[in-house]
Amino acid sequence: MFAELAKLQPFQDGNKRTALIAANAANGSLETGDYLILPTLDLDRAEFIIDLMQYYVSDDAGRDSQLLNQMIKLVPDKQARFHEFNQPVTPEQDQTAGIRNVKLQFRDPD
Template sequence: MTDQDLFKDIQNGVNAIISTGFTVQGIIAINQQFTNSPIEAHTLPGHLRNYMYNEEDNVHMIAERSYSPNRRLYTLPEIVTEGILQEMIDRFDTSEYTTKDGWRVFADLAKMQPFQDGNKRTALIAANEAMGAFETQDFLVLPLQPESNTKFIGLLMRYYLTDDATQQDRLLDEMVSLTPGTVEQEQVWQAERDRLESIKKLSTRRVKPFWGGNQEFRQRYLKNLPDDQDL
């Protein structure tokens, strides 16, 4: 998967849910846009998993990053229906719309793994739409620092493994504490803008920036999760 393919999928997914809103069809529409990656070429974008219909939808996931042979497996729900997605939306609609409530949408949707692939990206885009972030520009952004990002993923894995509401609530508090606030996000984005500006001023070299501009930089951090597992 190239960055260009990934950015295109993300942008298409964002546009899809902005047009549809935070609804069941909006969530499905996000995932339907993930068609540019060769890795996902053989999956069914937008298809809700149903083991009774498709054996490939029955998935077990390693939920601990260790080399122990006793690593715990997370068994995904065999069937994900539109009704299950609606229940999640209804819970959010009756919440106080706090940042934590937005991250709960992300964690619950990621844990649900409703699609064959692209679930983390779908969950993050959906959570941002739920919070109105594409209008306010106050994004839910995953940890920008590697150490914090690793801790966040570890907490998310533990969230997958428990159905206890009290424990989930505590894990969410820890996850939210690791995410960057508006000030930290702006500092990082300003540093990137400064870096790109300094590259433009170079007259003795031809340098191609890794990010094609601040918009793509923001998109990169909308998907700031490892690509080796679709947790």
């Protein structure tokens, strides 16, 4: 579901984020907390994004299936997702001094 929604490209920005939220909602992850997340390791994430970009432009069902299988292999398993969700955010990761994941235009200017 994630890959198909992302492939539709219905928005100017935020297609992967929106597709990820929709896929988690449809999968019941919002209730269970067992969220689908994109790969967290840099090389896996890069390979995943390359596969996804190829999936976007593919018009061959066989190739789509191959790319989807490659992406699924790169998605973190349940244990890895649990580990990632339980890692503290370090000051180096949080450049916004406690205000995380808020676009600049929505931050308090003070």
